[in-house]
Amino acid sequence: MQSIKRFIPASFVVLWATGFIGARYAMPWAEPFTFLAIRFMLAAIILAGLTILLGSRRSTRAEALHATIAGMLMHGVYLGAVFWAIHRGMPAGLSALIVGLQPLITAVLAGKFLGEAILPRHWAGLAVGLIGVIIVLWPKLGTMGGGVTPATLIASLISVLGMSAGTIWQKRYASGGDLVSATMWQYVGGSALMILGSLAFETRAVTINGELIFAFAWLVLVLSIGAIFLLMVMIRDGEMSKVASLFYLVPAVTAVIAWALFGEQLNTLQIAGMAIATLGVGLATARPAKGRTGELRN
Numbered sequence: 001m002q003s004i005k006r007f008i009p010a011s012f013v014v015l016w017a018t019g020f021i022g023a024r025y026a027m028p029w030a031e032p033f034t035f036l037a038i039r040f041m042l043a044a045i046i047l048a049g050l051t052i053l054l055g056s057r058r059s060t061r062a063e064a065l066h067a068t069i070a071g072m073l074m075h076g077v078y079l080g081a082v083f084w085a086i087h088r089g090m091p092a093g094l095s096a097l098i099v100g101l102q103p104l105i106t107a108v109l110a111g112k113f114l115g116e117a118i119l120p121r122h123w124a125g126l127a128v129g130l131i132g133v134i135i136v137l138w139p140k141l142g143t144m145g146g147g148v149t150p151a152t153l154i155a156s157l158i159s160v161l162g163m164s165a166g167t168i169w170q171k172r173y174a175s176g177g178d179l180v181s182a183t184m185w186q187y188v189g190g191s192a193l194m195i196l197g198s199l200a201f202e203t204r205a206v207t208i209n210g211e212l213i214f215a216f217a218w219l220v221l222v223l224s225i226g227a228i229f230l231l232m233v234m235i236r237d238g239e240m241s242k243v244a245s246l247f248y249l250v251p252a253v254t255a256v257i258a259w260a261l262f263g264e265q266l267n268t269l270q271i272a273g274m275a276i277a278t279l280g281v282g283l284a285t286a287r288p289a290k291g292r293t294g295e296l297r298n
Contacts (some may be wrong), residue, residue, distance in 0.1 A: 005237075008230050009246055015227035017032040017221065017253035023083065024151075026180025026215035029207040032083030033197035039216060040075060040191035043224035048185035057178040064185045071186025075224075076193030081155040090152040096251050098156040103284070104198060105164040106244035113168055116239050122284050126241070129248035129280025135249045139265055139280025168245065175236045177232075182259050183228060241265070245284035248277045288289040 026035050034122055050056070059067065104126050110116040176184055198204055206212070234243045252274035259266035 073166030075190030125283025132277025
């Protein structure tokens with residue numbers, strides 16, 4: 001089992017990085033809150049079926065409530081704000097750069113609310129990782145366009161805070177129950193928030209075609225179920241500052257996928273940025289030497 005768990009971080013990064021594929025295909029055919037509401041409802045229905053097939057333990061009321069709150073933050077606030085900002089013209093590169101602040105914010109919150117001791121090498125790793133992300137995304141920041149407004153900037157910052165707060169909430173209050181059942185309740189929370197956003201701000205018009213169906217299939221099965229299960233396992237078993245640092249690798253992997261599938265630019269500077277980001281994650285996730293003080297404060 002431990003040998004399998006070694007592959008979870010790398011698998012999560014690769015799967016999470018493919019999220020842009022579904023978003024790229026979906027956004028022309030559905031408004032963001034409407035799309036996410038349908039996506040989260042489909043994921044919740046599939047997971048509800050899995051709880052029956054697998055005989056998963058039912059969540060208690062407290063577990064369901066905490067998982068729902070975590071889902072509203074991790075899925076509803078985070079993805080809802082990101083999709084809304086990009087739909088309003090925020091350049092994807094700038095949005096990704098702002099979201100790149102998430103590991104640093106999560107580390108601060110983990111120290112305050114989880115009692116995790118973030119050592120100097122971890123802070124150094126987080127800083128180096130952020131520098132690597134900036135280098136990878138730098139070519140995409142040249143054309144800002146009119147989509148950079150106070151509203152889209154605030155939405156991007158809200159998305160970062162939502163993901164950071166959601167992962168902390170999940171770690172502190174919702175990590176003890178059954179993973180399948182808890183994840184189902186997460187999507188109940190996320191879909192409820194997106195339904196409210198869709199009813200309040202959108203026309204709910206959807207154009208059904210092959211690209212939209214592909215986007216739903218990919219994002220529901222690969223991201224909402226596959227990647228999120230891996231994230232939940234890492235949150236349950238690891239320290240939040242280390243788990244969050246993995247998000248620094250996502251822009252680099254996304255750039256490689258975009259280069260391979262869509263012929264997007266990938267230059268020497270970006271490759272150097274990938275190496276720097278990887279170094280930062282290595283520093284942030286390094287295990288302490290034997291005899292060193294433990295990571296959690298008593």
